Amino acid sequence: MELFSVKGLPQLLKASGRFDSMSRRDYAFNYYDKCNWVITTIALRNFAFSRSLDYFVDIHSKTLGNYLGRGYYRGVLDTLIALDIIEENSNYSSNRFSKSYRLKKTAQDLGFVRVSVKSNRFLKVLQKYLELEYAEVTKNPLLSKLLYNTAQLFLLDEPYYYLERIIPPTELVEVNGYMTYEGDSTNESQLLRYEDYYTAFRALNSCSSPKDVFSSPICFKPTISPYGRVYHTGASIPRLIRKCMRTKKNEIIYEVDMSSSQITILVLEWLRILKMNNVSPDKELKREIKLSLQLLSQGGFYAYIQKNSAYCKGLEYDKLKHQILKTINAKYVPSALNKDLENIFPHFMGFINNTKQVKGHKKVSHIHLKAESNIFVEVYMSLAKEYFAILIHDCILLTEDHVHTAKDLLIQKTMELYGDVLPKNFNLDGVFKVKRVSLIDEETESYKWNKFCEETQDDLSDLYNS
Numbered sequence: 001m002e003l004f005s006v007k008g009l010p011q012l013l014k015a016s017g018r019f020d021s022m023s024r025r026d027y028a029f030n031y032y033d034k035c036n037w038v039i040t041t042i043a044l045r046n047f048a049f050s051r052s053l054d055y056f057v058d059i060h061s062k063t064l065g066n067y068l069g070r071g072y073y074r075g076v077l078d079t080l081i082a083l084d085i086i087e088e089n090s091n092y093s094s095n096r097f098s099k100s101y102r103l104k105k106t107a108q109d110l111g112f113v114r115v116s117v118k119s120n121r122f123l124k125v126l127q128k129y130l131e132l133e134y135a136e137v138t139k140n141p142l143l144s145k146l147l148y149n150t151a152q153l154f155l156l157d158e159p160y161y162y163l164e165r166i167i168p169p170t171e172l173v174e175v176n177g178y179m180t181y182e183g184d185s186t187n188e189s190q191l192l193r194y195e196d197y198y199t200a201f202r203a204l205n206s207c208s209s210p211k212d213v214f215s216s217p218i219c220f221k222p223t224i225s226p227y228g229r230v231y232h233t234g235a236s237i238p239r240l241i242r243k244c245m246r247t248k249k250n251e252i253i254y255e256v257d258m259s260s261s262q263i264t265i266l267v268l269e270w271l272r273i274l275k276m277n278n279v280s281p282d283k284e285l286k287r288e289i290k291l292s293l294q295l296l297s298q299g300g301f302y303a304y305i306q307k308n309s310a311y312c313k314g315l316e317y318d319k320l321k322h323q324i325l326k327t328i329n330a331k332y333v334p335s336a337l338n339k340d341l342e343n344i345f346p347h348f349m350g351f352i353n354n355t356k357q358v359k360g361h362k363k364v365s366h367i368h369l370k371a372e373s374n375i376f377v378e379v380y381m382s383l384a385k386e387y388f389a390i391l392i393h394d395c396i397l398l399t400e401d402h403v404h405t406a407k408d409l410l411i412q413k414t415m416e417l418y419g420d421v422l423p424k425n426f427n428l429d430g431v432f433k434v435k436r437v438s439l440i441d442e443e444t445e446s447y448k449w450n451k452f453c454e455e456t457q458d459d460l461s462d463l464y465n466s
Helices: 009-016 025-048 061-068 073-082 105-110 120-138 141-150 159-166 188-206 210-214 261-276 283-298 301-308 317-329 336-344 346-359 362-382 400-418 445-465
Strands: 002-006 086-089 100-103 112-116 153-155 171-175 178-182 245-247 253-258 389-391 395-399 432-436
Touching: 002 009, 002 025, 009 025, 009 073, 025 061, 025 073, 025 086, 025 100, 025 112, 025 120, 025 188, 061 073, 061 120, 073 086, 105 112, 120 141, 120 210, 141 210, 141 362, 141 389, 153 188, 159 188, 159 445, 245 253, 253 261, 253 362, 253 400, 261 283, 261 301, 261 317, 261 346, 261 362, 261 400, 283 301, 283 346, 301 317, 301 336, 317 336, 317 362, 336 346, 346 362, 362 389, 362 395, 362 400, 395 400, 400 432
Parallel strands: none
Antiparallel strands: 002 112, 086 100, 153 245, 171 178, 253 395, 253 432, 389 395
């Protein structure tokens, strides 16, 4: 069993004097393992949300007590804080949740490594709670189904595919008479996340047991939010690694997802509020409803906003989407983009901004998450048990044989939930998109390399024989 650690942590602990009072070697190993458990817990929970490692992570005092010892966990935390490895956020509500912790820049500058658990005593603690958590997770039909299907994934031997795309290019330049490579710096936390998932899933290729996945170094205990969204290992797999995956039967993986999902769902909820309040639309509201339904049916919200917003013109798609969703979900601020959105969709944005000001800005994301889970979780659980299927929030991964079945069910479920606010015979086909996820053979780096070698060999043979 392995944990994350910081490079040079044993030396730092020794220099701090933490080992001075420990008469046995195993005591020092046990303390070192406990420090690494804290580092690992923070890292994995940030991986789960695709966040950088400097985000604060909630760790309940009961969890700390279980793993580190009720009378000892405070000392472990204080040591890591004193070494500038972690930071504690003490601004918390004692009746709401626990304190939170994050990895500091010092830890990231030192670098992270995977290390084996050194102490048999701590290994037994990890195994004990692994068994308890696995039993708890597999009692839940949704979590059990997700874990089983995650175990059916197979990762191709394609490390170059993701490395080429996340490591910035460099160029050879002359500086003060010397040749050196220059380029943007690598995002180390992103690289660590990719390497960790790649190594772990390559190791899982020979396993098909849900318990093997749950015991994997990158697996974390899945959770279901109060609004129904599921956070689990299969959903946290980095996008570029997901493209290098197939099923263990070598089946190509496809996905069906909802276009512009958050805006689409919030528009549907806005239409429902209008109906519930018996709003009689005037000419301008009718125009906005008609436009919104047209964009909804085409999955065209982002393109339309970019075309009609001075702020968004020229933004790349990922940044465009990020800025729009950030504006919709964040606290109300009359920013340039918020004003643009109010001009484009005055009544819809009125609903969004009024919700924030009356009920708090988090209410907007809660509305979205609840509605999303009502559609996707319900459909996911209705899929036949023998289907390969993994739920990723507003998307479901399936094989080609079953992806269109899932799309039909998603359309059916959406009409069931929102048929009273959608026009009769409204076409939702454009709302749900089917795309191939897996690389086909011809797209893999290994295929391209073999092809290149074959062609080069022929050229060399011709040259040699001439």
